Amino acid sequence: MINIPTKKLKNGFELPVYGLGLWQVGGRYEPDTSHDKEEIDAIRFALDSGITHIDTAEGYARGHSEELLGQAITGYDRKKLIIATKVSGTNQSYKDLGQSCEASLKRLGVDYIDLYLLHRYPEAGIPIADTMRAMDELVERGLVKNIGVCNLTPRRFAEAQKHTKNKLVCNQVHYNVQYREMEETGVLKYCQENDVMLVAWRPLQKGSLPKSMLLEELARRYKKTVPQVVINWLISQQKVVTLAKTSNIDHLKENLGAVDWSLEPDDVEKIRKDFPDQKLVSDAFALNYKADIKP
Numbered sequence: 513m514i515n516i517p518t519k520k521l522k523n524g525f526e527l528p529v530y531g532l533g534l535w536q537v538g539g540r541y542e543p544d545t546s547h548d549k550e551e552i553d554a555i556r557f558a559l560d561s562g563i564t565h566i567d568t569a570e571g572y573a574r575g576h577s578e579e580l581l582g583q584a585i586t587g588y589d590r591k592k593l594i595i596a597t598k599v600s601g602t603n604q605s606y607k608d609l610g611q612s613c614e615a616s617l618k619r620l621g622v623d624y625i626d627l628y629l630l631h632r633y634p635e636a637g638i639p640i641a642d643t644m645r646a647m648d649e650l651v652e653r654g655l656v657k658n659i660g661v662c663n664l665t666p667r668r669f670a671e672a673q674k675h676t677k678n679k680l681v682c683n684q685v686h687y688n689v690q691y692r693e694m695e696e697t698g699v700l701k702y703c704q705e706n707d708v709m710l711v712a713w714r715p716l717q718k719g720s721l722p723k724s725m726l727l728e729e730l731a732r733r734y735k736k737t738v739p740q741v742v743i744n745w746l747i748s749q750q751k752v753v754t755l756a757k758t759s760n761i762d763h764l765k766e767n768l769g770a771v772d773w774s775l776e777p778d779d780v781e782k783i784r785k786d787f788p789d790q791k792l793v794s795d796a797f798a799l800n801y802k803a804d805i806k807p
């Protein structure tokens with residue numbers, strides 16, 4: 513069991529630098545129950561290894577990912593866990609959002625969610641003020657401890673923040689050594705300047721990062737593996753924490769070997785500058801600049 517270091521915001525909100533993601537656990541868009549036992553065992557192995565931040569969504573396998581997490585945490589100390597889940601873009605009207613949250617609580621088998629996130633900006637036709645009013649009510653009712661967002665441009669983030677009494681503690685976005693939309697579009701800088709946690713999803717680009725002599729050289733120099741360097745590059749940066757999915761015990765152990773040391777600042781910048789084949793737009797969830805709030 514390791515103690516994963518944490519990062520803290522001024523308001524006291526704290527997240528471990530590395531958490532477990534549950535996308536594709538229990539199915540992709542539809543439930544797949546054929547690996548339930550292995551998936552529950554893998555989550556429990558992660559909890560036993562020191563993972564406390566676990567990330568799921570109502571949209572993952574239509575709620576089955578939440579159900580598996582609920583089963584996996586049975587018997588664990590609830591207070592030590594940071595359970596994050598998300599409301600889909602289609603369910604963000606005032607009325608639907610409250611119902612979505614209650615359904616997530618039921619599937620998770622808990623009476624509060626630590627971090628409740630907008631999975632994206634509300635669909636056209638749903639006013640952001642209504643969405644944020646519904647989020648605030650969940651906090652007032654004690655069903656949600658903290659609120660945040662995913663995949664928002666800085667302007668959309670600021671607009672959402674304007675309509676809530678609660679601090680938006682994070683923006684969960686696609687960011688890794690190859691995918692740099694968050695640098696290019698100012699999301700990283702915005703988070704760093706506004707005391708917001710940037711929770712980097714897809715840190716390992718699902719295991720398909722291009723081969724890089726630079727990463728191999730750094731891995732040799734630091735006596736680490738390439739995935740460890742890639743994860744450490746994220747968490748060596750101010751306000752950045754990350755989440756990776758793994759159901760594989762060896763991968764989890766490897767990834768946890770990324771958290772208790774730091775790349776030198778010069779090496780962080782070298783990767784930023786020299787990593788090959790960088791992409792400036794996410795291949796999975798590009799921030800929608802065409803629909804962005806106008807200045």
Ligand SMILES: NC(=O)c1ccc[n+]([C@@H]2O[C@H](COP(=O)([O-])OP(=O)(O)OC[C@H]3O[C@@H](n4cnc5c(N)ncnc54)[C@H](OP(=O)(O)O)[C@@H]3O)[C@@H](O)[C@H]2O)c1
Nearest residue numbers: 533534535662713714715716717718756757758759760763
């Ligand atoms: N907010 C959003 O819109 C959004 C979007 C996407 C993802 N997310 C969240 O972020 C989490 C992480 O992103 P992700 O799952 O898309 O991508 P990821 O964590 O970069 O990659 C996961 C894949 O990498 C493999 N892997 C993990 N550790 C490895 C290692 N050390 N060596 C080789 N392969 C390894 C895993 O396979 P094994 O299981 O075999 O290890 C899995 O196939 C998600 O699970 C989800 O919770 C959020």
